[in-house]
Amino acid sequence: MGVAHIPTGLERRVASRPVTDSKETHVTLDLEGKTALVTGAASGIGRAVAVRLAAGGASVVVLDRDEAGAKQLASDIDGDFLVADLSDPSVIDTLDLDADILVNNAGIQHVAPIEEFEPERFSLIQRVLLEAPFRFARALLPGMYARGWGRIVNVSSVHGHRASPYKAAYVSAKHGLEGLSKVIALEAAGKGVTSNTVCPGYVRTPLVEGQIADQARTHGIDEAEVLDDVLLARTPVKRLAEPEEVARLVAFLCGPGTDSVTGSSFMMDGGWTAA
Numbered sequence: 001m002g003v004a005h006i007p008t009g010l011e012r013r014v015a016s017r018p019v020t021d022s023k024e025t026h027v028t029l030d031l032e033g034k035t036a037l038v039t040g041a042a043s044g045i046g047r048a049v050a051v052r053l054a055a056g057g058a059s060v061v062v063l064d065r066d067e068a069g070a071k072q073l074a075s076d077i078d079g080d081f082l083v084a085d086l087s088d089p090s091v092i093d094t095l096d097l098d099a100d101i102l103v104n105n106a107g108i109q110h111v112a113p114i115e116e117f118e119p120e121r122f123s124l125i126q127r128v129l130l131e132a133p134f135r136f137a138r139a140l141l142p143g144m145y146a147r148g149w150g151r152i153v154n155v156s157s158v159h160g161h162r163a164s165p166y167k168a169a170y171v172s173a174k175h176g177l178e179g180l181s182k183v184i185a186l187e188a189a190g191k192g193v194t195s196n197t198v199c200p201g202y203v204r205t206p207l208v209e210g211q212i213a214d215q216a217r218t219h220g221i222d223e224a225e226v227l228d229d230v231l232l233a234r235t236p237v238k239r240l241a242e243p244e245e246v247a248r249l250v251a252f253l254c255g256p257g258t259d260s261v262t263g264s265s266f267m268m269d270g271g272w273t274a275a
């Protein structure tokens with residue numbers, strides 16, 4: 001995955017757009033005594049989710065393939081870490097897992113026309129984005145059922161609901177994740193366990209920065225044009241979301257008192273799909 005950075009000038013321009021709702025919300029999360037497993041938590045959205053759940057009182061297990069990042073965050077939030085590469089999701093079955101909250105967040109992206117999309121890369125993206133969430137749910141649901149309480153939040157995407165060209169693997173995996181999340185919700189209904197998806201549009205993280213760089217290369221234009229003419233052109237609020245905004249919604253769905261909120265998808269796309 002590319003980790004190119006948005007050029008400084010551009011970053012300044014985006015940052016200068018006001019975030020009108022950035023004030024801390026006063027929703028208190030009572031997650032004392034709960035354990036949360038957050039995948040892909042060493043960076044971006046997963047990191048922000050792990051920080052927020054820990055602030056709400058949960059014991060957080062940070063899972064990532066990035067050992068240094070996972071270790072550092074676990075130490076910062078007084079949690080634990082697990083190093084696992086989900087490109088082989090069968091590794092999940094070898095871990096001794098138990099948690100009240102599962103946030104399936106780890107993700108990768110690749111942009112190419114179908115005729116140039118290597119099948120191995122297509123299947124890698126399905127494994128990380130779809131098979132791993134299935135295996136995590138399979139491993140954790142029995143414990144959640146036994147305790148009569150559980151929360152599963154799948155970090156999907158606008159692309160779980162609509163397609164863009166050149167993202168065959170990502171779009172199909174995220175559509176699959178939407179279906180998986182609903183099946184889990186139906187099977188878990190009445191057992192105190194919920195399953196939902198959150199569907200961000202564009203969020204300022206290394207993944208989206210890599211995507212900007214990829215698209216600039218594919219179309220032979222510069223990164224500032226990709227940001228303005230592609231990403232922000234689709235986003236009525238005209239700015240990238242911040243990982244912490246996504247984390248607020250994820251944390252709400254992980255909290256108590258939300259048993260009826262299940263089998264749903266929550267768009268967080270700055271108005272993109274409303275248009």
Ligand SMILES: NC(=O)c1ccc[n+]([C@@H]2O[C@H](COP(=O)([O-])OP(=O)(O)OC[C@H]3O[C@@H](n4cnc5c(N)ncnc54)[C@H](O)[C@@H]3O)[C@@H](O)[C@H]2O)c1
Nearest residue numbers: 040043044045065085086087105106107157202203205207
């Ligand atoms: N950034 C966006 O604009 C955006 C928009 C919609 C959806 N999403 C989704 O949000 C989720 C998080 O994305 P992000 O933008 O924070 O990305 P990111 O690149 O900042 O973080 C992804 C994390 O996943 C980990 N990861 C990737 N492959 C892994 C593997 N094989 N095994 C273990 N860990 C692995 C990475 O090490 C990294 O820590 C993804 O599922 C992504 O599809 C992001």
